[in-house]
Amino acid sequence: MIDKRIVKLLLDNKVFLKDKNTACYLTSPIGKTAELYLKPFKEILDSSFKWIKVIYKCENCRKQIGKYGLELKEIRDSLETQLDNNVLKEEMDKFLLSHNTLSLTTGSSLGLRSTPIEYSFIKGNIYLFSEGGEKFAHLLLSDKVCISIYDNYTGFNKLNGMQIKGKAEILD
Numbered sequence: 001m002i003d004k005r006i007v008k009l010l011l012d013n014k015v016f017l018k019d020k021n022t023a024c025y026l027t028s029p030i031g032k033t034a035e036l037y038l039k040p041f042k043e044i045l046d047s048s049f050k051w052i053k054v055i056y057k058c059e060n061c062r063k064q065i066g067k068y069g070l071e072l073k074e075i076r077d078s079l080e081t082q083l084d085n086n087v088l089k090e091e092m093d094k095f096l097l098s099h100n101t102l103s104l105t106t107g108s109s110l111g112l113r114s115t116p117i118e119y120s121f122i123k124g125n126i127y128l129f130s131e132g133g134e135k136f137a138h139l140l141l142s143d144k145v146c147i148s149i150y151d152n153y154t155g156f157n158k159l160n161g162m163q164i165k166g167k168a169e170i171l172d
Helices: 004-012 031-048 061-079 085-097 134-141
Strands: 022-028 049-056 101-108 111-122 125-128 144-150 161-167
Touching: 004 031, 022 031, 022 061, 085 111, 085 161, 101 125, 101 134, 111 134
Parallel strands: 022 049
Antiparallel strands: 101 111, 101 144, 111 125, 144 161
């Protein structure tokens, strides 16, 4: 049967989820088992439960789950209200100026590294100062980076953050 922790998560966040479009996927060896697993989701989420994908036990389940996740992201993005680019830039700048620590993720053929690091946001650029280390060894091999900046967690319905992917430049 479904893990009790998942049911608890749904019940604890039922009010928050009630007005959201929700989706899930599950893997099941046979169709009848899938209906048993879906029952708590349908009962708890009721009308907000919009999308479901049952992936039967197979050789490439992970690949199918990954594809479904990307399909859901496209659906979610199409439902979101798009901000005017100028308003979006102002909000992003305000968020970046109100924080000072990010998680910098770098990677190369040698591996991955994600490091919390202080930053300065000046005239549209994010500057980091560091003694070096593994994160900069990766930057010498690949300029691709991802950074995450977020508020402290105060509740599931109050998550605030930003993720930026791009290219880094090492300055002398």
